[in-house]
Amino acid sequence: MAETSLDGGDRAPVVMGGEPGSYARSVLTERHPALISRVRDAHPYTPAQRGRLDLLLEEITSGKVQPLRPEAHDRAVWESWGMDERTGVPWTALPFLWAESYFYRRLLGAVGYFAPGPWQGVDPFEPSKTSELRSSDADEEMQALDTVALLPSEERDRALLLSALWGNRADLGFALSERGGAPESAHGAPGQRGAPGGAGEGLVADESGRLWELLGDAERVCFVADNAARELLPDLALIDLLLTSRRVGSVVLHVKPHPYFVSDATMADVLAALRRLREAGGEAAACGGRLREAMRDGSLAVRAHPFSCAPLPYSAMPEDLEADFAASSLTVLKGDLNYRRLVGDRWWDPATPFAEAVGGFPSPVAALRTVKSDTVTGLDPVVAAELEAGGIGWRTSGRCAVVQVAG
Numbered sequence: 001m002a003e004t005s006l007d008g009g010d011r012a013p014v015v016m017g018g019e020p021g022s023y024a025r026s027v028l029t030e031r032h033p034a035l036i037s038r039v040r041d042a043h044p045y046t047p048a049q050r051g052r053l054d055l056l057l058e059e060i061t062s063g064k065v066q067p068l069r070p071e072a073h074d075r076a077v078w079e080s081w082g083m084d085e086r087t088g089v090p091w092t093a094l095p096f097l098w099a100e101s102y103f104y105r106r107l108l109g110a111v112g113y114f115a116p117g118p119w120q121g122v123d124p125f126e127p128s129k130t131s132e133l134r135s136s137d138a139d140e141e142m143q144a145l146d147t148v149a150l151l152p153s154e155e156r157d158r159a160l161l162l163s164a165l166w167g168n169r170a171d172l173g174f175a176l177s178e179r180g181g182a183p184e185s186a187h188g189a190p191g192q193r194g195a196p197g198g199a200g201e202g203l204v205a206d207e208s209g210r211l212w213e214l215l216g217d218a219e220r221v222c223f224v225a226d227n228a229a230r231e232l233l234p235d236l237a238l239i240d241l242l243l244t245s246r247r248v249g250s251v252v253l254h255v256k257p258h259p260y261f262v263s264d265a266t267m268a269d270v271l272a273a274l275r276r277l278r279e280a281g282g283e284a285a286a287c288g289g290r291l292r293e294a295m296r297d298g299s300l301a302v303r304a305h306p307f308s309c310a311p312l313p314y315s316a317m318p319e320d321l322e323a324d325f326a327a328s329s330l331t332v333l334k335g336d337l338n339y340r341r342l343v344g345d346r347w348w349d350p351a352t353p354f355a356e357a358v359g360g361f362p363s364p365v366a367a368l369r370t371v372k373s374d375t376v377t378g379l380d381p382v383v384a385a386e387l388e389a390g391g392i393g394w395r396t397s398g399r400c401a402v403v404q405v406a407g
């Protein structure tokens with residue numbers, strides 16, 4: 001399939017990986033090589049593993065995209081996701097979304113994540129996730145739950161929603177880029193510690209009123225998580241709120257079936273975050289205890305669908321995942337990558353209505369996202385013009401965020 005940035009009809013062009021000077025190109029040609037170097041030192045990998053990482057580095061910087069090995073357990077899946085049509089070309093000739101996703105699959109292959117043996121299932125990003133989970137910032141954010149619990153309910157709800165939203169800045173892959181800088185303590189509403197709040201920053205689209213309306217009588221909510229550790233902790237606190245005070249009947253938490261995009265959360269990360277909450281004492285421990293019971297009684301279910309690591313937009317989701325979302329009163333999607341997949345990772349005019357860009361989703365859908373890549377939709381035209389007037393940096397700085405709802 002010769003990939004072009006134009007995709008028939010009147011939909012905006014797909015973000016490609018090779019635009020000179022583009023964010024996408026910098027991710028493929030700078031962030032990913034830097035990540036390979038970091039992963040190389042993450043664990044005491046063997047010379048064979050380090051050799052495979054070196055070969056991957058050479059391939060992504062100067063070679064052509066190689067297919068998965070014939071014996072790869074998921075080769076057929078990747079063929080169904082377009083692998084054969086996308087090998088044999090430079091990595092920068094691919095759609096940005098496809099190239100990134102395939103890169104992370106190849107990175108896991110290089111360290112033997114899927115191969116039977118001692119390294120099977122060893123997360124190459126675990127050291128950085130664990131360090132973040134054990135950070136003093138995480139301590140402070142969990143202690144803050146004691147204060148939040150004493151707020152009037154409306155203030156409490158908003159504080160937990162914004163903490164989950166800004167928790168999305170704690171993204172280790174993003175931290176690799178000089179644009180993003182190290183993940184600050186970015187939780188909480190603007191004006192709180194670390195949350196951006198300058199001109200052209202902060203919440204640039206806020207449909208949280210509609211979100212609370214939909215949550216008000218939600219029987220079942222699908223919550224599609226993004227990053228582990230300091231994003232997952234406030235996500236879990238928000239889920240606890242939905243199950244207790246907001247009386248949502250059940251929550252299905254979608255995580256990744258394997259490590260992905262450096263920080264993306266897996267089941268192991270959910271368990272680590274629950275342990276961390278329960279060890280923290282105070283309201284955090286009570287929250288962790290309630291969530292543990294919710295998992296035991298089934299009101300909180302955790303799922304890990306293969307499509308969650310697919311290089312494709314949600315419009316291509318398989319029927320079983322579609323049915324899962326369709327059975328929900330609302331689907332909440334966290335983070336930048338989920339947003340990009342929801343709107344097709346296209347060069348939309350930022351003033352394009354969010355629902356138009358989404359095109360259709362099996363349930364009402366809400367996106368909680370800090371803006372870390374070029375795809376943006378649903379902004380007020382005046383806001384969009386003001387942001388654009390300041391240059392393109394706002395699209396990838398992570399200092400703007402949106403809460404948007406379709407359906």
Ligand SMILES: O=P(O)(O)OC[C@@]1(O)O[C@H](CO)[C@@H](O)[C@@H]1O
Nearest residue numbers: 027171173174335336337372373
């Ligand atoms: O989904 P997340 O964790 O919020 O962000 C994913 C991300 O870090 O990865 C991509 C670049 O590598 C961008 O889409 C974005 O910056």
